[in-house]
Amino acid sequence: MRVSEPRLVLGIETSCDETSVAVVEHGTRVLSNVIASQVELHAKYGGVVPEIASRKHLETILPAMSEAVSGAGIRDKDIDAVAVTCGPGLAGALLVGVMFGKAFAFGRDIALIGVNHLEGHIFANFLEREDGKRPEFPLVCLVVSGGHTDLIHMQSEHSMTVLGRTRDDAAGEAFDKVARLLDLGYPGGPLIDRLAEKGDPEAVKFPRAYLEEGSYDFSFSGLKTAVRHVVEAGEASKQDIAASFQRAVSCVLVDKAFSCVERTRSKMLMFAGGVSANSEIRRAALKRAAAERVSLLIPPAVLCTDNAAMIAARGHHLLSHGFRSGWDLNAYPALMLGTSPRGGRA
Ligand code: KG4
Ligand code: ZN
Helix, strand or coil: CCCCCCCEEEEEECCCCEEEEEEEECCCEEEEEEEEECHHHHHCCCCCCHHHHHHHHHHHHHHHHHHHHHHCCCCHHHCCEEEEEEECCCHHHHHHHHHHHHHHHHHHCCEEEEEEHHHHHHHHHHCCCCCCCCCCCCEEEEEECCCCEEEEEECCCCCEEEEEEECCCCHHHHHHHHHHHCCCCCCHHHHHHHHHCCCCCCCCCCCCCCCCCCCCCECCHHHHHHHHHHHHHCCCCHHHHHHHHHHHHHHHHHHHHHHHHHHCCCCEEEEECHHHHCHHHHHHHHHHHHHHCCEEECCCHHHHCCCHHHHHHHHHHHHHCCECCCCCCCCCCCCCCCCCCCCCEC
């Protein structure tokens, strides 16, 4: 083992349609976080085209790396370790990052760690914040992204227990599908967020799926169908539908997350993942946290969506605890939370 606590970690994220490279110091201070979005490339297809995503990652990763290194005011040789997303995500897209990270780490003879993308999202909350707040355990974290809606109980940085998850669509997927029903384009979340500002969130009474008493699971497919019926009936304006849909999602997410904090007697609630960039969800969570005196952490919007700084943060944590990946690190498209292929202890 060459380093115990690496000072400068290079983070690499290519699991979907963002090519991101970051330099993070001591696992918390973001020196640079370059995010090259491919959104415009995929927009005309209405969603991410995996083959196009992989090719674009290949084209972009080297310039993104150079920009991240120069933006951090360092040189390649100053980097102590590489943390790269190895799953879950699109196989071809992940492979570009994994192979690049591996080659860089091998060439410089520095440590390599594969990071679970979802754990990366959670660790966006461990990056330095202006208000100085830090995660306090035990805590509850709601991970809401394009592919996941997981309510997680954490006793420590190492212990993550999934208490609830979606039974059908992920929250972000619901935003994207409803945006398609409203002909708004891709990606749907930010477009609905913007349109909803002009609408009345109480205009349409959409169903809220709380499921069985005490359940921490989620379901969004009924809501999506209800939106389709309202759109087809032409009963409401697009902005009212967007605002009412957003309110319905926000109510269920926020209610379940706060009740989970209470029932598990946790010290803190954290949000993570792209959907936590949503302004209504952030507003509702902040209001509730103030009313119930619950300590709340939500990363700044830019760190909620895919980025490499969060991957470097998680990587730093694992490396500091002696975990390393081997040169056989691969892409794991269906990687589950808590099952990172971390390799053996160094
Ligand atoms: O975490 P993320 O960037 O990528 C995944 O790991 O999936 O999340 C992407 C998802 C997309 O479904 C996108 O529509 C949604 O997050 N999203 C939002 C907002 N910004 C991104 N959803 C609602 N409101 C937003 N402002
Ligand atoms: Zn993500």
